[in-house]
Amino acid sequence: xxxxSEFLKMALNNSGEEGPLRAALREILENPEKRQERKQKRIxxxxxxPGQLTDYDCQKCANKGxxxxxxxxxxxxxxxxxxxxxxxxxxRIRKSGLTPLMADMRFDTFEADSAPLKSFKxxxxxxxxxxxxxxxxxxxxxxxxxxxVGGRVGSGKTHICTAILNELMTRGIHGLFMPWRETTVELKxxxxxxxxxxxxxxxxxxxxxxxxxxxxxxxxDGITKADLNIAIELIDARYTNRExxxxxxxxxxINAIHNIEASVGSRIEQRCSGxxxxxxxxxxxxxxxxxxxxY
Numbered sequence: 001x002x003x004x005s006e007f008l009k010m011a012l013n014n015s016g017e018e019g020p021l022r023a024a025l026r027e028i029l030e031n032p033e034k035r036q037e038r039k040q041k042r043i044x045x046x047x048x049x050p051g052q053l054t055d056y057d058c059q060k061c062a063n064k065g066x067x068x069x070x071x072x073x074x075x076x077x078x079x080x081x082x083x084x085x086x087x088x089x090x091x092r093i094r095k096s097g098l099t100p101l102m103a104d105m106r107f108d109t110f111e112a113d114s115a116p117l118k119s120f121k122x123x124x125x126x127x128x129x130x131x132x133x134x135x136x137x138x139x140x141x142x143x144x145x146x147x148x149v150g151g152r153v154g155s156g157k158t159h160i161c162t163a164i165l166n167e168l169m170t171r172g173i174h175g176l177f178m179p180w181r182e183t184t185v186e187l188k189x190x191x192x193x194x195x196x197x198x199x200x201x202x203x204x205x206x207x208x209x210x211x212x213x214x215x216x217x218x219x220x221d222g223i224t225k226a227d228l229n230i231a232i233e234l235i236d237a238r239y240t241n242r243e244x245x246x247x248x249x250x251x252x253x254i255n256a257i258h259n260i261e262a263s264v265g266s267r268i269e270q271r272c273s274g275x276x277x278x279x280x281x282x283x284x285x286x287x288x289x290x291x292x293x294x295y
Contacts, residue, residue, distance in 0.1 A: 039071050042068075042071065043068045043069075043070070043071065046067075046068040046076075047060065047061060047062060047067050047068055048062055049062060049064070050062045050063060050064075051063040051064030051065060052064075053065050053087065055087050055091065056083055056087050058081060058083035060081055060082070060083060061081035061083060063083075064081070065080065065081055065083070065084050065087075066078050066079065066080055066081055067079055067081050082195050082196060082198075082199040083199070101162065102162055102165075102166055105158070105159045105162035105163055105166070106163050106166060107121065107124070107125055107163045107167070109159075110156060110159055110160060110163060111156075117156065120149075120156070120160065120277060121160065123274075123275060123277075124147070124160045124163065124164055124275075127147050127164060127275050128164055128167045128168065131145040131168075131245055145242075145243075145244065145245045145246070145271070146245070146246045146247070146248070146268060146271035146272045146273075146275065146276075147161065147164060147245075147246075147247045147248070147272060147275045147276075148247075148248045148249075148254060148268050148272045148275065148276045148277065149161065149248075149249050149276075149277040149278075149279065150215075150248075150249065150250050150251065150252050150253040150254055150256070150257070150277070150278055150279070151251065151253050151277075151278050151279030151280055152251070152279050152280060153251065155279040157249040157250075157279070158213060158249055160249075161211050161213070161247045161248075161249045162211070164211075164247055165177065165209060165211045165247060168208075168209050168245060169209065173208045173209050173245070174207055174208045174209065175207065175208065175209035175210070175211065176203060176204065176207045176209070176210050176211070177211050177213065178204055178210060178211065178212045178213065179213050179214060180212055180213060180214045180215050180216065180217050180250070181214060181217050181219060183200070183204070184226075184227055184230050185219075186200055187200055187201060187230055188226050188230075191226070201230075201233070201234070204234055205233075205234060205237035205238060206237075206241075206244070207244075208243075208244060208245060209244075209245040209246075209247070210238065210244070210245070210246050210247070211247040211248075211249075212234075212246070212247070212248045212249070212250075213249055213250070214249070214250050214251070215231075215248045215249065215250035215252065215257075216231060216250060216252050216257065216260060217250060217251065223260060228260075228261050228264075231261060231264050232261065232263060232264060235264050235267050235268065236263075236267070239267040239270075239271060246271070248268065253278040253279075253280075254268065254269060254276055254278060255278075
């Protein structure tokens with residue numbers, strides 16, 4: 001190796017002006033640590049170049065959506081940045097079609113044409129008053145900040161939860177919308193890719209306000225073990241952080257969720273504490289703690 005090294009040094013000294021040949025010879029002669037240092041600097045410089053993407057500020061790719069992951073045999077290895085999945089979380093509310101509906105799904109457009117619905121709306125507005133105050137920093141004794149409504153289609157579940165999400169977000173609180181089936185399909189598709197899975201799941205676990213629509217809505221295979229694992233992971237994470245607001249709507253009533261997965265039902269019930277509602281074809285029910293009050 002030493003004669004080869006000496007030969008390369010001679011070639012470097014006789015290679016004339018600075019050019020590609022001198023640069024290549026110099027890199028070969030450098031020690032491995034120096035070469036790695038230069039390669040890493042080039043990677044860092046490339047990844048620091050700012051991009052034009054919005055919705056999420058990514059420090060890894062500087063909002064380009066891709067990163068220079070490595071340089072091998074003189075070839076750049078470009079990979080999609082994990083933040084693209086995070087950006088999909090922010091785009092999900094638009095893709096779901098909920099964005100235009102948010103302009104219409106407000107408290108003042110909710111048609112409360114019966115005493116049960118009027119009471120439901122009043123409780124939802126009280127939820128915003130109590131827990132919107134908590135989120136904006138005013139001290140309160142309690143921090144149970146979940147809202148649940150389950151039951152029949154067409155009872156105003158999505159409208160009321162969207163109105164709550166709207167109100168809290170207008171107070172400057174960061175919120176995300178999670179359509180259950182679409183999101184769980186994405187999560188199950190990347191369950192063996194730790195980085196991609198975390199890019200989807202972590203924002204859902206940590207966002208200040210999360211609205212989960214159609215919670216535990218089954219696909220063709222019914223509610224699978226994978227679905228339950230996602231539900232347990234997400235509900236447990238948000239349950240343990242008492243500063244997070246969670247809104248949940250779906251066709252399953254709270255007692256049905258208890259039967260599907262007791263730990264999930266129990267956590268939802270505990271954190272709703274007075275803001276847990278069931279709807280039936282016959283009547284609208286308010287499930288408070290251990291009793292059901294029929295309006």
